Amino acid sequence: MNWNSWLPLLVILSSLLPGLIIFGLAEKRVRLRIMLNLLGAVAKIGLVGWMLWGVYNGIHYEMRLALLPGLELVLRAGPLSLFFVTLSALLWLVTTAYAIGYLEESPNRSRFFGFFSLCVTATVGVALSGNLITFLLFYELLTLATYPLVVHRGTEAARHAGRTYLTYTVFGGALLLLGTVWLYTLTGTLEFAPQGGFLDGLGDEHRPALVIIFALLIAGFGVKAALVPFHGWLPQAMVAPAPVSALLHAVAVVKAGAFGIVRVVYDVFGVEFAAGLGVLGPLAWLAAVTIIYGSLRALFQDDLKRRLAFSTVSQVSYIALGVAIAGPIATIGGVVHLVHQGLMKITLFFCAGNLAETLGIHKVSEMNGVGRRMPWTMAAFTIGAFGMIGAPPVAGFVTKWYLGLGALEAGQAWVVLVLAGSSLLNAAYFLPILHRAWFREPSGVWPEERDFGRKETAWMLLLPPLLTAAMALAAGLLVMLPFSPLEWAKLISAREFYQP
Amino acid sequence: MNTETYAVLLLMVVAWPLLLAIPALHFRLPWPRYLAIIPAALLTMLPGEVSLELPWLLFGTGFAMEGESRWILAMSVAIWFAAAAIMRPSKYDFVDQRTTTFFLLTMAGSLGAVLTSDLVGFFCFATLMGYGFYGLLIQNVDEAARRAGRFYLIFLIVADLLLFEALLLAAFVTDDLRFAVVHEAMAGASSAQFYLWMVFISFALKAGVWPAHLWLTVAFSSAGRSTALLLGGVPVAMALLGAVRWLPIGEQDFGVSALIVQGLGVVAVLYAVLKIFTRASGESLPAWAAVAATGLFVVALGGGLAHPALWQQYEFFAYPFIALLAILLATLAYLVGGTSDTKLPVVVPQRTDVVTQWTVRCIATIQQWIKERLSGIQSHLHTSWLKSTSRCQQIVGRQKPRALRNEWGVRITFFVLLGLAMAWLAE
Amino acid sequence: MDVVFTEFPWGVMLILLPLVGGMICLLWPRRGRTLGLVTVFAVALSVVGVAWQMLDTGIYRHAVGGWGAPLGIDLYADGLSLLMLAASALVGLGVSVYSAAYFGREDGTRFWPLWLFLLAALNALFLSGDIFNVYVTFELMGLAAVALVALAGGQNALGGAMRYLLAALLGSLAYLLGIALLYHGFGTVDIALLADRVDASPVAWAALGLMGAGLLLKTAVFPLHFWLPPAHASAPAPVSALLSALVVKASFYILLRLWLEVFEPLVGSDAVSTLLGLLGAMAVLWGSVQALRQSRLKLLIAYSTVAQIGYLFLAFPLAAAAGATAWYAALYLALSHALAKAAMFLAAGNLLHFGGHDRIAGLDRVVQRLPLTAAAFALAGVSIMGLPPSGGFIGKWLMLEAALGQERWDLVAVMIAGGLLAAAYIFKVLGYAFTQADVTHESRAVPVSMEWAALLLALGAVLLGFLAVPVLSLVGIGEPFGVSGVGP
Numbered sequence A: 001m002n003w004n005s006w007l008p009l010l011v012i013l014s015s016l017l018p019g020l021i022i023f024g025l026a027e028k029r030v031r032l033r034i035m036l037n038l039l040g041a042v043a044k045i046g047l048v049g050w051m052l053w054g055v056y057n058g059i060h061y062e063m064r065l066a067l068l069p070g071l072e073l074v075l076r077a078g079p080l081s082l083f084f085v086t087l088s089a090l091l092w093l094v095t096t097a098y099a100i101g102y103l104e105e106s107p108n109r110s111r112f113f114g115f116f117s118l119c120v121t122a123t124v125g126v127a128l129s130g131n132l133i134t135f136l137l138f139y140e141l142l143t144l145a146t147y148p149l150v151v152h153r154g155t156e157a158a159r160h161a162g163r164t165y166l167t168y169t170v171f172g173g174a175l176l177l178l179g180t181v182w183l184y185t186l187t188g189t190l191e192f193a194p195q196g197g198f199l200d201g202l203g204d205e206h207r208p209a210l211v212i213i214f215a216l217l218i219a220g221f222g223v224k225a226a227l228v229p230f231h232g233w234l235p236q237a238m239v240a241p242a243p244v245s246a247l248l249h250a251v252a253v254v255k256a257g258a259f260g261i262v263r264v265v266y267d268v269f270g271v272e273f274a275a276g277l278g279v280l281g282p283l284a285w286l287a288a289v290t291i292i293y294g295s296l297r298a299l300f301q302d303d304l305k306r307r308l309a310f311s312t313v314s315q316v317s318y319i320a321l322g323v324a325i326a327g328p329i330a331t332i333g334g335v336v337h338l339v340h341q342g343l344m345k346i347t348l349f350f351c352a353g354n355l356a357e358t359l360g361i362h363k364v365s366e367m368n369g370v371g372r373r374m375p376w377t378m379a380a381f382t383i384g385a386f387g388m389i390g391a392p393p394v395a396g397f398v399t400k401w402y403l404g405l406g407a408l409e410a411g412q413a414w415v416v417l418v419l420a421g422s423s424l425l426n427a428a429y430f431l432p433i434l435h436r437a438w439f440r441e442p443s444g445v446w447p448e449e450r451d452f453g454r455k456e457t458a459w460m461l462l463l464p465p466l467l468t469a470a471m472a473l474a475a476g477l478l479v480m481l482p483f484s485p486l487e488w489a490k491l492i493s494a495r496e497f498y499q500p
Numbered sequence B: 001m002n003t004e005t006y007a008v009l010l011l012m013v014v015a016w017p018l019l020l021a022i023p024a025l026h027f028r029l030p031w032p033r034y035l036a037i038i039p040a041a042l043l044t045m046l047p048g049e050v051s052l053e054l055p056w057l058l059f060g061t062g063f064a065m066e067g068e069s070r071w072i073l074a075m076s077v078a079i080w081f082a083a084a085a086i087m088r089p090s091k092y093d094f095v096d097q098r099t100t101t102f103f104l105l106t107m108a109g110s111l112g113a114v115l116t117s118d119l120v121g122f123f124c125f126a127t128l129m130g131y132g133f134y135g136l137l138i139q140n141v142d143e144a145a146r147r148a149g150r151f152y153l154i155f156l157i158v159a160d161l162l163l164f165e166a167l168l169l170a171a172f173v174t175d176d177l178r179f180a181v182v183h184e185a186m187a188g189a190s191s192a193q194f195y196l197w198m199v200f201i202s203f204a205l206k207a208g209v210w211p212a213h214l215w216l217t218v219a220f221s222s223a224g225r226s227t228a229l230l231l232g233g234v235p236v237a238m239a240l241l242g243a244v245r246w247l248p249i250g251e252q253d254f255g256v257s258a259l260i261v262q263g264l265g266v267v268a269v270l271y272a273v274l275k276i277f278t279r280a281s282g283e284s285l286p287a288w289a290a291v292a293a294t295g296l297f298v299v300a301l302g303g304g305l306a307h308p309a310l311w312q313q314y315e316f317f318a319y320p321f322i323a324l325l326a327i328l329l330a331t332l333a334y335l336v337g338g339t340s341d342t343k344l345p346v347v348v349p350q351r352t353d354v355v356t357q358w359t360v361r362c363i364a365t366i367q368q369w370i371k372e373r374l375s376g377i378q379s380h381l382h383t384s385w386l387k388s389t390s391r392c393q394q395i396v397g398r399q400k401p402r403a404l405r406n407e408w409g410v411r412i413t414f415f416v417l418l419g420l421a422m423a424w425l426a427e
Numbered sequence C: 001m002d003v004v005f006t007e008f009p010w011g012v013m014l015i016l017l018p019l020v021g022g023m024i025c026l027l028w029p030r031r032g033r034t035l036g037l038v039t040v041f042a043v044a045l046s047v048v049g050v051a052w053q054m055l056d057t058g059i060y061r062h063a064v065g066g067w068g069a070p071l072g073i074d075l076y077a078d079g080l081s082l083l084m085l086a087a088s089a090l091v092g093l094g095v096s097v098y099s100a101a102y103f104g105r106e107d108g109t110r111f112w113p114l115w116l117f118l119l120a121a122l123n124a125l126f127l128s129g130d131i132f133n134v135y136v137t138f139e140l141m142g143l144a145a146v147a148l149v150a151l152a153g154g155q156n157a158l159g160g161a162m163r164y165l166l167a168a169l170l171g172s173l174a175y176l177l178g179i180a181l182l183y184h185g186f187g188t189v190d191i192a193l194l195a196d197r198v199d200a201s202p203v204a205w206a207a208l209g210l211m212g213a214g215l216l217l218k219t220a221v222f223p224l225h226f227w228l229p230p231a232h233a234s235a236p237a238p239v240s241a242l243l244s245a246l247v248v249k250a251s252f253y254i255l256l257r258l259w260l261e262v263f264e265p266l267v268g269s270d271a272v273s274t275l276l277g278l279l280g281a282m283a284v285l286w287g288s289v290q291a292l293r294q295s296r297l298k299l300l301i302a303y304s305t306v307a308q309i310g311y312l313f314l315a316f317p318l319a320a321a322a323g324a325t326a327w328y329a330a331l332y333l334a335l336s337h338a339l340a341k342a343a344m345f346l347a348a349g350n351l352l353h354f355g356g357h358d359r360i361a362g363l364d365r366v367v368q369r370l371p372l373t374a375a376a377f378a379l380a381g382v383s384i385m386g387l388p389p390s391g392g393f394i395g396k397w398l399m400l401e402a403a404l405g406q407e408r409w410d411l412v413a414v415m416i417a418g419g420l421l422a423a424a425y426i427f428k429v430l431g432y433a434f435t436q437a438d439v440t441h442e443s444r445a446v447p448v449s450m451e452w453a454a455l456l457l458a459l460g461a462v463l464l465g466f467l468a469v470p471v472l473s474l475v476g477i478g479e480p481f482g483v484s485g486v487g488p
Helices: A003-023 A030-056 A079-102 A109-128 A132-150 A156-187 A204-224 A233-239 A242-251 A253-269 A271-277 A280-299 A304-325 A328-359 A375-389 A395-409 A414-439 A459-477 A485-496 B003-020 B023-028 B032-045 B067-086 B094-115 B119-137 B143-173 B179-188 B192-207 B214-222 B225-246 B256-278 B282-306 B308-336 B354-396 B404-426 C002-007 C010-027 C029-057 C079-102 C105-127 C131-152 C154-186 C191-197 C202-219 C228-234 C237-262 C270-293 C297-313 C315-322 C324-355 C371-385 C391-405 C409-434 C448-466 C468-475
Strands: A062-068 A071-076 B050-054 B061-065 C060-063 C074-077
Touching: A003 A030, A003 A062, A003 A071, A003 A079, A003 A109, A030 A079, A030 A109, A062 C391, A062 C448, A062 C468, A071 A109, A071 A132, A079 A109, A079 A242, A079 A253, A079 A328, A079 A459, A079 A485, A109 A132, A109 A242, A109 A253, A132 A156, A132 A242, A132 A253, A156 A204, A156 A233, A156 C391, A156 C409, A204 A253, A204 A271, A233 A242, A233 A304, A242 A253, A242 A304, A242 A328, A253 A271, A253 A280, A253 A304, A253 A328, A271 A280, A280 A304, A280 A414, A280 B354, A304 A328, A304 A395, A304 A414, A328 A375, A328 A395, A328 A459, A328 A485, A375 A395, A375 A414, A375 A459, A395 A414, A395 A459, A395 A485, A395 B143, A414 B143, B003 B023, B003 B032, B003 B050, B003 B061, B003 B094, B023 B094, B032 B067, B032 B094, B061 B067, B061 B094, B061 B119, B067 B094, B067 B225, B067 B308, B094 B119, B094 B225, B119 B143, B119 B225, B143 B179, B143 B192, B143 B214, B179 B192, B179 B225, B192 B225, B192 B256, B192 B282, B214 B225, B214 B282, B225 B282, B225 B308, B256 B282, B282 B308, C010 C029, C010 C060, C010 C074, C010 C105, C029 C060, C029 C079, C029 C105, C029 C468, C074 C079, C074 C105, C079 C105, C079 C237, C079 C324, C079 C448, C079 C468, C105 C131, C105 C237, C131 C154, C131 C228, C131 C237, C154 C191, C154 C202, C154 C228, C191 C237, C202 C237, C202 C270, C228 C237, C228 C297, C237 C297, C237 C324, C270 C297, C270 C315, C270 C409, C297 C315, C297 C324, C297 C391, C297 C409, C315 C324, C315 C391, C324 C371, C324 C391, C324 C448, C324 C468, C371 C391, C371 C409, C371 C448, C391 C409, C391 C448, C448 C468
Parallel strands: none
Antiparallel strands: A062 A071, B050 B061, C060 C074
């Protein structure tokens, strides 16, 4: 094996090894733990950067490991993989810094950061997978690694949330396994094949089986991607600490599910084949229902994190919707939303965590006048919120643009209505928060204020949301630059729809 | 003056107020609101046309200053200057700081909307201006202001949605989204009528054209003098500007649509004139004047839609008209409010007009209906889920204590079922 | 050097070493611990030797005393035997290290000889070439196991041991009758010779029925599993590990051998394989549901064994059409279950040792202070649940592949449901690892070697997930399943 096949493995190891070491550290070795964490994160970004540069220059990175006779574990760096890996690596660094600041003085930090690193390992593995079995392997690892994070606080509510989370994800995993094995028995291979999937040549007699397999795979991925009716675990998982919510909802779990749906439609089934099977219509419909339902539920939540959770339910289905419309432009919209939603949502969750940690605010009704006390945090929140609503020039606008245009191009104008409805609902539940924060008088004493002197809050809590908000703004403002997420998404879409 | 300096100046017109909007900055500089308008003033006074292409911004946008927009720019400078003169905020009060921030953001948005040369840029700056103006509307933080803000926001959001859909339609037809190109492309497109109505309704909502004048009248009655001054020049004028720029007038005859638009305009003027002469007290004069003026403009638009050749001849006059309209409204607002520094007396109209009442009632009923439906679904799902889980829990035996008889009964039933299932499946 | 390795009778060593070691332990009790460890280690090395030999020359056949079949005793090993030998060596190693720290002096004097005898019997069983030999070693193994169960003393242990003894004797009796019938009908007890001579006559059917029933009883297949939970739960932790991991697998091994070789002409019919599949499915579901309902940890793990054994029997109905894939699936499941279940019982032993009780509801005070044990339980649980990456996943994958290839939706549903239920009861325990315990329990310290033994076994189960290709190629030596290799 030469260097080119080691690089993907190294990217995975760059968070696995620090994680395993951190497990063994005593609680009081704070410095060492912080150093290991940040070292791992920086190393990962470095390796990913190297891989990007290599792929840009035409180098092919792939690693194969025999799993079963006839099946291999494949790690491959293609444009779509790199898209997701870069997002994960960057946001992991930011979230690690945030988590270090957030969990100061909390118990069980070694355990937390150990599983945190495992979680990122699994995410990166999901991103770099080259076939469905590798994807499945890391996907299930993700479930196992995130459960301890959800129940970290150890309270009864946390355990209950963990139980719910497990029920949903293990069930989804079982469906996924079933679909994968079935597919394997039909086709004999599970390699991701761009431009058409690997299902060519299967005759008509397999059609019903293929439709059911598609449903199984989408259901399996849809659990993590919070498609209705599998979304129930997401609002409950909000009992986890804010860094966990940020990571889970922006980067790891939810995105892995959405990424899986993208892979299934493009690299397993192939867009034309899936369209021919007639399964993309129901998927689009399901995604649309999720978009509207999530936003409607979010309207009635008073708890801030639950409102954001339902907002996630709604937003991630944009990706599924873009995929299901099956046109090159809609694909761009769906794929780029992987990054855009990640940036915007992580900003919102960081801000929510800041509010909880600094002022003890958990509910929207407690947020009166908080803009006066924490202006920078709320400024970041405002940018994130406007991005969710789809107001230019934040990144969300770009997504809505491409999705709408793609829908018009594919002749599915009803999607534009769905998008409009979603924007309306988003405005309805985000703008009141902004109004409360900026235009109301504070009601007196905050629930639990921590004193930071003249600063608004600890700088390790303040910088991450500002950083991600700036990135979200830049992603929308500077879309035409060569390395913006949009240009990348265009590249990916062109590759998937390449007509030789 | 070489073109480079011009280009920088063009950029500064928008970028400078944006920069100053950061509280840390405008806190430290003297007279920030006056400072912010200086580049724009400079640009107005300098002769010649300028344009600047920024292919890396948004989807590739640019700024341009030609003869037509000079009118609007001049008007904007005058109005912003006047508003800044009237406002006397104190630097150290948070509310006033906030107001200044929104003032500058709105200024940046409106100037950008005037100077931008393509659809996306206009949409972007109009959004900034729209939300920034909300901040100005409710700066007084009392119930009337909040009510005004609520109406304004609802209209703004709906209008923005429609405008976005129209934008998508335009992008679907043509890749290049500059105004001139879109004009030509949309005129010939199959979705021209649809586009026309989306754009028209959207800008009508933004401008407070009858019958969507609710927010305008409420805003005029609750706003402070500086905000009332700006009402004419900022939301209304920019919306009218947008209508002129976006609508594919002057390319073809739009038949029935044009007639309807004209009709609307006429009704608007009549209605407003009626209101002015029958019931309006001094305070709502500016509001109804605005309705009348915008109605007049709509008539002109409709005329242009019906007779393209006519429009091509007289198109140029639209811009001075808008500028004049804004100045007139501003003057009216200033005069009616008296010469003192205080805000206009708050008069909640005793009998609002039919349209207002109807709109308010509609919105409230829709809200109530959604809430009821949703909680109904929620509780239904909740109880059915509870039932199924409690049954599962019984089988799994979580509930204690349990009678032995029950246990065996469950087991036996379970077996029988399983055996039946197996037998059936094995066939 | 090479010649020495290939010519050396490693198979004989496998039986001889533990026998001798056990006897010396009896005679010299004070050195029991050291002797035991050394012997087990030597056995492990011998297994490596056998494997090496088999890689060279294929099937291993050794005539003891120079007399071949049909009169003498043949030692016979193909890929299947090798796998079972390796499993017992690995698990044996782990359990021995654990027991070295677990048992005090008193118990140790009784444990080590019994354990070494058990090991000898197991190895002999896996190396047997004729069915009577199998019976003898089977009996020895059973007696040793019963004695080990009763080691702890106390009413529970003795009751469990009695029940186990009765079940074992019943099973053996049935088996013996079957042997008698076969010998009467076909004149030999050698497996290879019988494979040639047996045909579908009433004698053969009767023998199959008797031997099958006996073996099913000893493998604790539903509904004949009643003796297993009390026995495994009340025995000391290392003994439970051995029983669940190895002893029940031994009777499964015999059943497999008979099925594949002796009763081959009979198994073409669907009825028997359907019945076995049905029993397996019910075992999976029933065992898992019962495990979920337990309030004591060791009982939970014991019922989990009942469920996992059910999986093995799902291979029977699938093997007819899917061929080797189904058998490899069952084998891989057996192997990973051996490692994982041993790890689980050892972990439970640690918890018991630490906190003095194994009530699940009270675990939260204990688990948090034993992170290595919790990790061992978690990793073992991953294999039991069939989640990747683990040996359990590979086995489940292969089984699902076989089932889906034949469109046996009922079996697929059972497997999926079994996996979900396993996840439910595993996480029922693991959930307590993360809760805040208000009251810290009084505790006895757990020696490090005990924790690490459990953890290493669990890691082995997970590692099996990556070693499928070499392991399966080893199993294929000698083509025990009549077909070579696992294909897509």
